[in-house]
Amino acid sequence: MPQDINIVIGGEAGQGLVTIGQLLSKALVRAGYEILITQSYHSRIRGGHNTFAIRTGTVPFHGPRDTIELLVALNAETVALHQGELASQGLIIADAAFAPDSAAAVAVPFKELGPEKFWNTAALGLIGNLLGLPADLLFAGVEATLGKKHPEALAINREVLDHGYQWAATRITARHFTLAGGIAGGNRLMLHGNEAIALGALAGGVKFCAFYPMTPSTSVVLSLIAHADLMGCVIEQAEDEIAAINMAIGAAFAGAPSMVATSGGGYALMTEGVSLAGMTETPVLLVVAQRPGPATGLPTRTEQGDLDFVLHGGHGEFPRAIFAPGDLEACYRLTQRALATAERYQTPVFLLTDQFLADSSRAIAPFDPEQIAPVKAGADPASAKAPYRRYAITENGISPRLLPGVSEHLVVADSDEHYEDGHITEEQPVRIAMVEKRLRKFAGMKEEVLAPQHEGTPDAELLLVCWGSTKGPVLEAAAILREQGKKVATLHFAQVWPLIPEQFLDLLGSASKVVCIEGNATGQFARLLRRESGFALPHRVLRYDGLPFTAQYIIDQLGQVPAQGENP
């Protein structure tokens, strides 16, 4: 019998819920269980209501769940806000001071378990016992986290952890949530989406990143910085996003595979730079982690509302590609692919994610360091003829890109329209030739587009179309509906630009009903699909309340999907 337990730890920012959550997650992974972590937090440093949710058990999870088996409440507000989401037999673990008067409540006398500073550790021991994890495994995580910085605090932490563990063993009689033996190997990596992107960037050969901090993209850069010295990377916090993209372009011009990471508002400032990369034909990777807009919107929540913007941001016409990974493995793989595409076609390439994917963690099979293929910047100067022409007109539009200072050839790049040698011109025949040369690169990019992933039978009664991070919840919803006897298929796009209708038009046409599921209010991807393929998708399940999709949300909404007219 597969197990599926949803644990939600709630409290104020600064109460340590992330610490408990992470230590518990590590122990679960080491014990061989699957996990999926989702975090919900406010845009503030202390206070507010935050949650750290761990879905754990013996089968892989691809999305969060709405109902809760174990609610760990660090304050009374958590009880009030989430009591209604409790599953049958679900438990509320709370301090005796504010535990509700309910059969589901376990009132814990934390005061008796240890000093207040260590109540987190007591809670960890308590939950660990309830789940059936060994105390030593729980403490190993505490040791690894605290050991170096505060070795003096280890003894007291062990004592309090054991008190919590013992209290649960002797006082909690409801034992519905003891996990059976773990099935997965203990050799896995525990990552969130932004860490997977950073690892993909390092594997893909990134040597330079400039950024201005912006939630939910910042942890991409934090992860790069953590490994910068070891991996030989330069990471610079720029004065603003305009500087960040221009620095990345300057660094890429001079030979460092380069990237930036930002979110909607920061991307808005970068758009002139995106156009510059298109015109100067400089490879650059932009990671855009979406959050709900307009303007500052909901800074710490999730949405897929910037597809149109990322597709069109940047004036003028030039080729680009947009990847939208659906899971952690794709974050790692597609970041490398995006870097290679940018270098090959000398143009800006995007990785479009969102807060849900950025912050959501899972344990996954380890990446193979022997399988990486880092990009090599620039062409070999030995084969270039003098005088070197940076923008030589070629059949496929790609001009061999030399790096400045590496040979005696002079490399001239210009944001103005330019001759083949890079110098400024306004001559019309040259203008026409250069526009066409840049756009010819798009033909090559189209030949390399990742086909959308189709699961299920082609003649399904219901085809669920999605892109990016919505993949997991859609797959889960489809699986549930299939168990109910429905013929359901899914089609997930991990590359949303360019779109190649031949790859998917038959699949769209052969299903009885097609519903597009995406995290925005206007059905941006559905409209893009129609524009590119002519196939209309009037049936949509949309979400724009700042929360990630869940399988249950999708199923509930599918029951009441009206056909929608064209959006504004």
Added chain:
Amino acid sequence: MTTIEQYGKFDTAWCPGCGNFGILNALKQALVACDLAPHQVLLVSGIGQAAKTPHYLNANVFNGLHGRGLPAATGAKLANSELTVIAESGDGCMYGEGGNHFLAALRRNLDITILVHDNQVYGLTKGQASPTSDQGFVTKTQPHGAPSAAFNPVAVAVAMGTSFVARGFAGIPDQLADLIAQAIRHRGTALVDILQPCVSFNPVNTFKWYKDRCYELPAEYDPTDRDVARRTAAEFGERIPLGVLYRHDKPLFEEHFDALKQGPLHRQEVSRTAFRQVLEQYR
């Protein structure tokens, strides 16, 4: 030995009598004086008549966006610190559109040179006030006179402890060439603010106007004395000092990055052994 012929001769899009011609010649002379071959040099500019300068001599060139020359120069220098990187643009580009980048660049102290063609007016957009226009300067867009106070770039640079701060004048080419050469040789961020007339759009700050006011700092002037430099840099009006206003050594920005100890980034392979160690941290 590098010769001035290696830097070539090009047709320009400048007005006859423009101060840019003197600045271009001074730049070439300075590069020759520093014995730099064209392929060792990267000129990075923004947009404007001054920002076209890199197109008129042989060198590597990155002619980017208006106001954004300095970030591109910063990225390029960090990627390849063996390049001699010179950011060159006008007063509107460097001090107006790119003002935030100007301040940030002075704080960083990369080993780059910043040349600013300062004619106190916007030329390419046909005569609006620039950040360095005198307050009250009348234009078609500021018919009642420029309402804002003028930005004094050298005073700001000295106040920020910039490693090398100089002012030159396009009308004294030999001194200007020497100042640019000193700036290139200086280890650290070196600013040369270069006064020049705009023959088309600035009828006030003419060649004669500058000639009557500019004076060269005397031989006994000590550019390492910051208090003196502060007072001297603030002087702009009836008398305008030319020369190296302030100079001191401070740690290079590049030294903060471990990766740069191994040379240019394009030469550094990605180590699979190192990447394996990185992955271990996520177990």
